[in-house]
Amino acid sequence: MxxxxxxxxxxxxxxxxxxxxxxxxxxxxxxxxxxxxxxxxxxxxxxxxxxxxxxxxxxxxxxxxxxxxxxxxxxxxxxxxxxxxxxxxxxxxxxxxxxxxxxxxxxxxxxxxxxxxxxxxxxxxxxxxxxxxxxxxxxxxxxxxxxxxxxxxxxxxxxxxxxxxxxxxxxxxxxxxxxxxxxxxxxxxMEGTPKGIDFDKVVSEMKSIPGVQDVHDVHIWSITSGKNALSCHVVINGDMTIHESQNVLRDMEHRLVHMGIGHVTIQAEDTAHPHDDSELCCTEELAHEH
Ligand SMILES: [Zn+2]
Ligand SMILES: [Zn+2]
Ligand SMILES: [Zn+2]
Ligand SMILES: [Zn+2]
Known part of the structure; x- marks a missing residue:
């Protein structure tokens, strides 16, 4: 150089x-x-x-x-x-x-x-x-x-x-x-979906994992070129133990690493979650009540 x-x-x-x-x-x-x-x-x-x-x-x-x-x-x-x-x-x-x-x-x-x-x-x-x-x-x-x-x-x-x-x-x-x-x-x-990453493929891979019922509010972005990150909410059976849900998340992290996404933040929820079910982020902020 x-x-x-x-x-x-x-x-x-x-x-x-x-x-x-x-x-x-x-x-x-x-x-x-x-x-x-x-x-x-x-x-x-x-x-x-x-x-x-x-x-x-x-x-x-x-x-x-x-x-x-x-x-x-x-x-x-x-x-x-x-x-x-x-x-x-x-x-x-x-x-x-x-x-x-x-x-x-x-x-x-x-x-x-x-x-x-x-x-x-x-x-x-x-x-x-x-x-x-x-x-x-x-x-x-x-x-x-x-x-x-x-x-x-x-x-x-x-x-x-x-x-x-x-x-x-x-x-x-x-x-x-x-x-x-x-x-x-x-x-x-602009936090765009990284080049070479197929949003739909990633989401359907996550949904195919045993124990995962649904996935919503998915973001995939690059911190810098080649360093990809993902955040999302995952709906699982509410009667699972934390230990069981851990295994689902580990499986998910592992598959995402194979798809080129190494930095993952996942929020586990059951079907009673208050969010929109859309895979894409809904821009509305959560309602705030006491
Ligand atoms: Zn030149
Ligand atoms: Zn592996
Ligand atoms: Zn949610
Ligand atoms: Zn979002």
Missing amino acids: KTAFFLTAVILVVEFAGGLISHSLALLSDAGHVLTDIISIGLSWFALRQSEKPSNTRMTYGYYRSGILAALFNGMLLILITIWILWEAYGRFRNPEHVAPLWMFISAGVGLLVNLYLGLGMRHDEDLNVRSAVLHMLGDASASAAVIVGGIIIAFTNWFVIDPVLSVLISILIAMGAWRIVKQTVAIL
């Missing part, structure tokens, strides 16, 4: 300087993208450190979500950068700016080599996060390759409009990544 951070910083400096010298918006766009790459490497490192901090009485869930907040910030930054690039490209379509292809070629060449080096070096890792990082780096490498090809074409033809065209393509690449990040983080902050 340290090498990745350092080498990516080198790309940023080279592409930013190259963009200023050559007046190439495509290079500046790529530099903008690399900047957010650096921020996200830094943020995920920070989030990793934060999530190791234990929970306390003020933060009972711990600090896992700091990573989610960091990712949301990064996604919104990417979207702002995309808007800036599109705005700038629009101006250049109307008024093509002369760019220096040699500098485009050199700066993008550095970006291409570093990304290929980083991406191919980690190619054999099976970890999901690393795999997506590798895909990202190869995507970045192809953006640099496109800038190089664009520089060559401009050198031979003086078609300066290629520069804003490339910028728009790069900004689409950035926007797609940003949209995915924002969508995932907002889903977690």
